[in-house]
Amino acid sequence: MSAASASSSGSKMKNVENDNSSKRTVGSVKKKNSGDKNKKSDSIASSTIIKVKSVIPKRRQDLLKWYGWGYKDSMFKLQGHTATFTGNRYSIGGHTLPHLAQWAIDKFGIDPSREPKIPELPKKFAESRLPESIRLELEEIAEVSIDGMDRLIRAHGQTLKDMAQLRTNSFPRIPDAVIWPDSHEQVEQIVQSASRHNFVIIPFGGGTSVSGAVTCPAKETRPIVVLDTSDLNSILWLDKDQLLARVQAGIVGQDLEREMRARGFTVGHEPDSYEFSTLGGWVATRASGMKKNTYGNIEDLIVNTKVVTARGVFEKSCRVPRMSCGPEWEHVIMGSEGCFGVVTEVTIKIRPLPPVVRYGSLVFPDWESGFHFEREVARQRLQPSSIRLMDNEQFRFGQALKTENTWGGVLLDGLKRLYITKIKGFDPAKLCVVTLLMEGSAEEVSAREGKLNNIAAQFGGIPAGATNGENGYTLTFVIAYLRDVAIEYDVVSESFETSVPWDRTLALCANVKQRIRNECAKRGIDKYLISHRLTQTYDAGCCIYFYFGHYIGNCADPVSTYEEIEEAARDEIIACGGSISHHHGIGKLRKKWYADTVSEPGRQLLLAAKKALDPDNIFALGNMAFEEHSNNTDVSVKSKL
Numbered sequence: 001m002s003a004a005s006a007s008s009s010g011s012k013m014k015n016v017e018n019d020n021s022s023k024r025t026v027g028s029v030k031k032k033n034s035g036d037k038n039k040k041s042d043s044i045a046s047s048t049i050i051k052v053k054s055v056i057p058k059r060r061q062d063l064l065k066w067y068g069w070g071y072k073d074s075m076f077k078l079q080g081h082t083a084t085f086t087g088n089r090y091s092i093g094g095h096t097l098p099h100l101a102q103w104a105i106d107k108f109g110i111d112p113s114r115e116p117k118i119p120e121l122p123k124k125f126a127e128s129r130l131p132e133s134i135r136l137e138l139e140e141i142a143e144v145s146i147d148g149m150d151r152l153i154r155a156h157g158q159t160l161k162d163m164a165q166l167r168t169n170s171f172p173r174i175p176d177a178v179i180w181p182d183s184h185e186q187v188e189q190i191v192q193s194a195s196r197h198n199f200v201i202i203p204f205g206g207g208t209s210v211s212g213a214v215t216c217p218a219k220e221t222r223p224i225v226v227l228d229t230s231d232l233n234s235i236l237w238l239d240k241d242q243l244l245a246r247v248q249a250g251i252v253g254q255d256l257e258r259e260m261r262a263r264g265f266t267v268g269h270e271p272d273s274y275e276f277s278t279l280g281g282w283v284a285t286r287a288s289g290m291k292k293n294t295y296g297n298i299e300d301l302i303v304n305t306k307v308v309t310a311r312g313v314f315e316k317s318c319r320v321p322r323m324s325c326g327p328e329w330e331h332v333i334m335g336s337e338g339c340f341g342v343v344t345e346v347t348i349k350i351r352p353l354p355p356v357v358r359y360g361s362l363v364f365p366d367w368e369s370g371f372h373f374e375r376e377v378a379r380q381r382l383q384p385s386s387i388r389l390m391d392n393e394q395f396r397f398g399q400a401l402k403t404e405n406t407w408g409g410v411l412l413d414g415l416k417r418l419y420i421t422k423i424k425g426f427d428p429a430k431l432c433v434v435t436l437l438m439e440g441s442a443e444e445v446s447a448r449e450g451k452l453n454n455i456a457a458q459f460g461g462i463p464a465g466a467t468n469g470e471n472g473y474t475l476t477f478v479i480a481y482l483r484d485v486a487i488e489y490d491v492v493s494e495s496f497e498t499s500v501p502w503d504r505t506l507a508l509c510a511n512v513k514q515r516i517r518n519e520c521a522k523r524g525i526d527k528y529l530i531s532h533r534l535t536q537t538y539d540a541g542c543c544i545y546f547y548f549g550h551y552i553g554n555c556a557d558p559v560s561t562y563e564e565i566e567e568a569a570r571d572e573i574i575a576c577g578g579s580i581s582h583h584h585g586i587g588k589l590r591k592k593w594y595a596d597t598v599s600e601p602g603r604q605l606l607l608a609a610k611k612a613l614d615p616d617n618i619f620a621l622g623n624m625a626f627e628e629h630s631n632n633t634d635v636s637v638k639s640k641l
């Protein structure tokens, strides 16, 4: 990037502020070296920083549900046989769902007439173990809280176990303090303080982890300080010519996307959690967004990362598209799950907004024909931004979400249903649906849609309209709210995913479903749901996403029972040639399979990286192959104050 273009990108930022952002200068935030190390350009480009006003407040509990998923004004509610979805944030909001309660009765045997189990706001919290002297030192660096609620809501991610422990206020360990740095330099100071005093740092982004990665290690005896990255959310520069932006890592997905859109760009990274998850969290978990076919997964989108480790700042010396310089160490950070340091800044690719966004849907007679369609589309590399195949269970669940005004998942009403079931002879108990999200110029989108329809026809597929496609994608965001109402009516549920080669996919899907049926039968569980969808496709295979939930019935320990069954399902996945995870990561939940997946030399490399970057185990999250328990018990002795 030339100095001239950097200068213009810096000044362009001034012209694109909106109500959600405020402008500040480098000096006002004590930044010594913001931006990557391409000094000639960045000294000019970073002179104006856009401080983004996040949708999510610092007191998360003011806007978000403390005991579950998402916004606190948005939830499924059952009143007798009528269900509603509250709030007006989603298109389903404010509507009644006349079929949902009956679906839940048929599927799980719930009793919708009884009161839901809503937990009481906790009044007692574990005492903070952070010595006052350290707290005072940290307060000199950035804002600190030892308030019980601030600590509790950052003690966990979104696994079923997290939710169960949260609702019963029974975490074995919660953080002792929360700190909110707003600059890379402040993070450096915090990490140096942790090294001096031997306390643990847990980097916390959006807390949407579904692997136990962000959950406090149960046996940690040292003080734990959660480093909340939400104030690290400035756009440091944006270069319209280079199509790059330098962004602090705590920015929340929806804030990042809104700010980019306001400037005519998109990052295009949209994991289903992107309303709440953060850029740093995406890097640390190797996240995958629904539109990866157009924009890439997180590892394809990132040009540079800046990381504060206990051994200093880890960063490449240049901002280049690729280099041959031995192994790519930046990839050690992608997927590091908070165990190596804090990602503070990221240079990320941006793209101009597509002129046309169009949804579509296709109905197939069964899962196998839908699968062969997906395979052929991938073989011809014709994937649109997103292409997903949902199984018959999910199709039927979409019908259960039909509102009084016929909003719903993928609906086949009236003539369309008649045509598909009576004339084409599709069995409603077998048919499957593909949803499409296409982006590009009008010509590109139309041409691609035509080609996809032609391939679909070869496998018996029939176009089912744009509305169904759009409903399918909206459903994605709303589905996350179901787990809370399920728990309230005695159903425990969770999703898990894998990547699998094309030639193993059909067998894996069938075997995992069968394994879960067998495991349920062994335990006398007869009210459950097992469903899957194919969410991402590649040259060499695809990602399969499972949903499993069961009615707790007489289970003495329903969460452990759920976990045992999911563990059996993962064993089956691996036996069928699938992976430990496609995008959720390992965390504490999937450690069991880590060493076999990466081989012993691979495990040793991970341990060596830890030793190189964090020899005193400051980032003692206990994820992947790392021990959770710490022997460094005596803080006062270790303190070098």
Ligand SMILES: Cc1cc2nc3c(=O)[nH]c(=O)nc-3n(C[C@H](O)[C@H](O)[C@H](O)COP(=O)(O)OP(=O)(O)OC[C@H]3O[C@@H](n4cnc5c(N)ncnc54)[C@H](O)[C@@H]3O)c2cc1C
Residues within 6 Å of the ligand: 157, 158, 202, 203, 204, 205, 206, 207, 208, 209, 210, 213, 214, 229, 249, 250, 270, 271, 272, 273, 276, 277, 278, 279, 280, 281, 282, 283, 284, 285, 286, 287, 288, 289, 290, 336, 337, 338, 339, 341, 342, 343, 344, 480, 583, 584, 585, 621, 623
């Ligand atoms: C409803 C739902 C839908 C989801 N959909 C998707 C999906 O489509 N695709 C996908 O990939 N994932 C998905 N996930 C999983 C989750 O959203 C991702 O793993 C996400 O990347 C986590 O980001 P976060 O900011 O919430 O990180 P957190 O949950 O806060 O942290 C996750 C891990 O990253 C570490 N970390 C966070 N920030 C930093 C940082 N700045 N520096 C170093 N380490 C850091 C933490 O220590 C922790 O180990 C979903 C989760 C839910 C609950």
